[in-house]
Amino acid sequence: MKFIHSSDLHLGKPFGRFPEDVRVRLRQARADVLPRLASLARSHAASHVLLAGDTFDQMTPAPSVIRQALNMMRAADHVTWVLMPGNHDHANATELWRQVAQDAPANVALQLTPEPFALNAQATLLPAPPAERHPGRDLTDWYNSAATAETLRIGLAHGSVTDFDSSEEGASSVIAPDRARRAGLHYLGLGDWHGQLQIGPVTWYSGAPEADGFKHAQTPSALLVEIAGKTAPARVTSLPTGTINWQRVTLDLAGDDNRNTAHEAVLPPLPERALTLFDLIVTGRAGPLDRVALEQEIAKVTPDFLWHRADLGELGLVHDTADLDAIDQQGALRAAAEALAQEAADNSLSPVARATAQSALSHLFSFALEA
């Protein structure tokens, strides 16, 4: 038995906080996942693609999202697509699943109820579809007593595992981590956690095939699962699937760092940048001149990226007499700079007031240097 295990495609996710062009690119990347999975199935001779929930991002996605997804599955008719609801598109999303059931091609198998489903003569799937967003109970309990005759027992579930907070949305963890052992499963495919993760010998989170945030560092992948027989261990292989690179990098500057070198070191290679969402968080401390220079460098590389954001809010400002001299050696300008510097370092003030003073000082440095 050979199949592809994936989950959390979140088709139709809008990515509203990004600019319009980036949004379009990200939505397209998610839609492209289905042919990519089909291609992997074909290339690895897998008969099924098991999607462990959250195929759709909402309970009522736009008809175009549903139709286009089903059309892609229909086109990949060499493989059987097994769709199980997740917490975003749970089984009680009746309109969605009614629409899918109505339009689904023959190679799509919906798993809306916890009943054994014969994948083929050798393997039986035990789905555990959530009927609501937060079921609050272990939906895989029934596996232990599920009758599957002499076929391979393959579990498919969506949610968080007890003792490991693997919920993307902080829901309570309810799936027993040793469910596969207790239920005599040959493989338990899980969804919900967007990073790829092995929980037990035959228990895996496949992770999302295309990243949708900066949370997980690994390359988005799907899992190729091969089970030679009832006694043979499942062989699991990670197959990269992601196309968009989401990077959140913290650049921590010490006062004496070489600012330029440090910044360059955290940047991805130039060819990758066009498909990279780069979220740079600068922390530590820097002198005013270094800060101005860093801001200029960031402004310079920003167009390289699909999307780039730099947060210098956590970057402390250090300055010495020479820095203040750059503004003025004496007089009102110097006095204003000293007043702001003193205010920025005054712990008796509120953090907001200190931050405002520091920002004002940064502006002063910038304007004074221009002058």
Next chain:
Amino acid sequence: MKLLALHLTNVRKFTGKRASITGIGSGITVVSEANEFGKSTFFDAIHALFFEKYSSSAKPVKSLQPYAGGAVEVAADVQTDQGAFRVEKRFLSRKSAKITRLSDGATVAQDDEAERWISALLGTANDGPAGLLWVRQGLVGLEPDSAKEKTQLKETRRDLLSSVAGEIDAMTGGRRMDRVMRRVADNLSEITTRTGRKAGAWKAASDEVVALETELASVTTQVQTLEKALNDRKQSEASLKRLDNADAKARRDEAFTAAKAAMEEARAHVGAVTGARQKRDLAELKATSAQSELDAILKAIDTLQAAEKQAKTSSAAADDAMLEAHSLKAALEAVQILHKRETEAVSETRKQLDVVRRQIVARKSQEEAAQLKRQITKAETVLGERDAARAITKASGATPDWLRRAEAAQGEVSKLNAVVEAQATTLSMTYDGAARVTRNGAIVPAGQPLALDGETFLDLPGIGRMTIHAQAAGEEGKTRLATGESALKDILSHAGAASLQEARRLATTRVEAETKADLAQAVLDTLAPNGIAALRTAKADADLAATGAHNEELPAIADLEAHLMQAEETEEGTQRRLNGTDAEYASSRETTVKLQAAADTAEHTLERANADAGPEDTRAHRRAERLRIQAQEQGALAKTEADLQAMIAAAPDPDTVAAELKRAEDTVTAARQERVQVGERLAALSSEIRTLAGNGIEEHRDELEGQLEAAGATEARFARQAAALTRLQAALDTERDAARDTYFGPVQEELKPLLSILHRDAVLSFDSESLLPTGLMRDQAEETLEDLSGGTKEQIAILTRLAFARLFARQGRHMPIILDDALVYSDDDRIIKMFTALTRVAQDQQILVFSCRQLAFQDLGGARPTVEIAEV
């Protein structure tokens, strides 16, 4: 430097003359002269002496030359640290400059060297101090008109302030600060308005947030609607499933059929109960009828017995009443006879009393008629007297008026007679001896004037006769006298009088007659106020009333009256007894009638009861038969009632049966209707869900949430940027202001005590560019210098110069302050305060004041040198 004396030769109006001011003090010196005296000439000349080259032909120099032309010479004696010197210049012709030491007359410097000596005396910027310290006539501002002077003075002030406070650029940041502030303002203006409200990109971000929030709220509502619709549809589908359950439907139908059967059975039982109730009602009617017949015969027998008894009693009572009535009638007739007798006695007594009373009245009228007769007689006598007196009065013409006219005419005659006599010649005699003069034989008395009219003959005894021919009296007098006498005669003749005496007698007689008539009339009015005829009528009435009067003796009227009273009392007592008896008799008769009527009624009742009871021989049999029938019918009624109650007790409750049927029917109907409603609801929900889901509403909401997050972050970034720029702007403003305060500190320090003399707690603000005051802060409000009054402006201009002068002095550069009619706009109160300020500064500062306001400037004190003018 201090000025000691000034000398002007051939300057303007001092043509060919030398004008000198000597004795200038080290403190305040006031040169107070009238207008056109030449005070401004001194000011301009001093200015030229110290600030114009001796070789200059510039306007300030040319303006000093008089119309007659010639060289202009100006000299000043000054005291410096090196001693006293005379500085003198000759302009326009044979130009020269010269410095002479006064102690020994030695020339210290000449021409260009003299100019350098003056420059060294004034300091590095020899244009400055004068403009800065000296005030021309009518100058209220601090800035001169010409750009050159402005620049010079500004440099002077900058040098002065820099020398005491440091470089202004170094303190305020100078142009670098300006550029930074401009950048801050530019950056801030891109995202805020002048009042700090959002603008530009910040406002756009803020607006976007608001728009997104609004749209998100709307979309969220739609999502909630969708979710609710999905839930509703889920519930509706469950309801439909329940309604379509076959077992439940069969149960509802079975219950409905059973309820209908129960209802039919209940209706049949109700019919049976109705039949039993009709039987019971019939038996009840029969029993009631039997009872009625029994009661009737029993009642008739009882009635008959009672009627017999009543008839007997009534008859006896009627007889008794008849007897009593007869007795009372006899008693009444006896009392009536007695009463008639007593009534007649009273009537007789009253007649006697009436006769006596009428006799008394007749006798009184008789007396009255006699009295009236006497009164009539007297009245008739008085009436005759009155009429006689009135006849005399009427016949006499000697009225009082006539008498007055006669007396007036007599007076006029007497007067005219006196006049005639006065006009005549008179003669009077005085005798010494016994001989007397006679006239016509009569002695002419001594001392009496004798009128002489015409020819008069006097006999003089022993002498002879004297004939006197006197001039006759005036004819006019005589004529008037004759007229008067004729008039008097006419008046007197009117009443038949010959003289005035007779006229008076006649008038008296007439008056007496009038008086007598009046008196008689008064008596007549008393005797017969209504006339004698009325008296006669009264007498006739009295005579008539006295008819029948006689002199026989009459019984005593009091006895008659007592007798009448007693008789009346007796009669009244009998009347009362008569009334009581009459009432008793009437009552008895009424009772008799009533009892008779009752007896008749009882007899009638008895007859009717006899008829009702029927024949007496069958009466017992009929009573027994009716008793039997009544018992029989009562038994039948009890049986039918028992049958009815048994059927009612066995009947089902019709309301319960009907409720059961209704409930079963409603259940079936409700299920059917609910099936239809749920179907319709499902169709509507499905349509709504398809519409909302087809719009990808959740996706749209998530997208909006993301956009809102991004827009919110952008707005927050702008807010932070605005806060930072605002804070930076405030810091720069604060530090620049502080720097300016520091820079202008020295001059402010000098100004403060002077300014407070005029305006308590007032502060001047300075412009760092012009280095001059630009505004006055007082009472927590700042006014620009341009907005101040002319008086305040000139006061501030002078005080500022005083402060600058003190700064010069602090540097060791003592320069005199010269004011040429500088306080022209200030009121008296402010001038006094300005004098105080000047006096305060003058303690270590020379001040020379030119003024035409001689009276006002008396209060300033100080030295008062005179201007000496001498021909050259």
